[in-house]
Amino acid sequence: MILMFLSFVAGIALATQASLNAHLGQLLTNSLLATFIAFISSAFFTIIGVLVYMREFPSLETVKAVPSYLWFTGGILSAFALATFYYLIPKIGILPLLTFSLAGQLLFSVVSGHFGWFDLPVSTITLNKTLGVAAMLLAIYLINKG
Helix, strand or coil: CCCHHHHHHHHHHHHHHHHHHHHHHHHCCHHHHHHHHHHHHHHHHHHHHHHHHHCCCCCHHHHHHCCCCHHHHHHHHHHHHHHEEEEEEHHHHHHHHHHHHHHHHHHHHHHHHHHHHHCCCCCCCCCHHHHHHHHHHHHHHHHCCC
């Protein structure tokens, strides 16, 4: 239950930071600059978290074993997603942005889970999942229809 609550709070944090940084992008008249500032501040706070909470760093062998694409693809996707969020929020609003991005996340996660992409556990598509996704997509449609 605590993990689900933490997920809920993380969702609130995502919506809040996206709104705040979109406003920053508007004030600076550049959503990419707002993205850069967000990543710099995120890096600062992440470094503090690593220094406070990490007890042991990975060995050199462990670091060398990581495929090269894993060192940068997550950052590229994060930068794209956040810059796009900061650009779109002032144009379409936070609710449509987050509901449509939720739809994209939901559909992609069902497909990637079904096929076990990214070395994640396989979670086959079932009738219940299909109905659940359809209900959520209908809800997203109704939310945005107004």
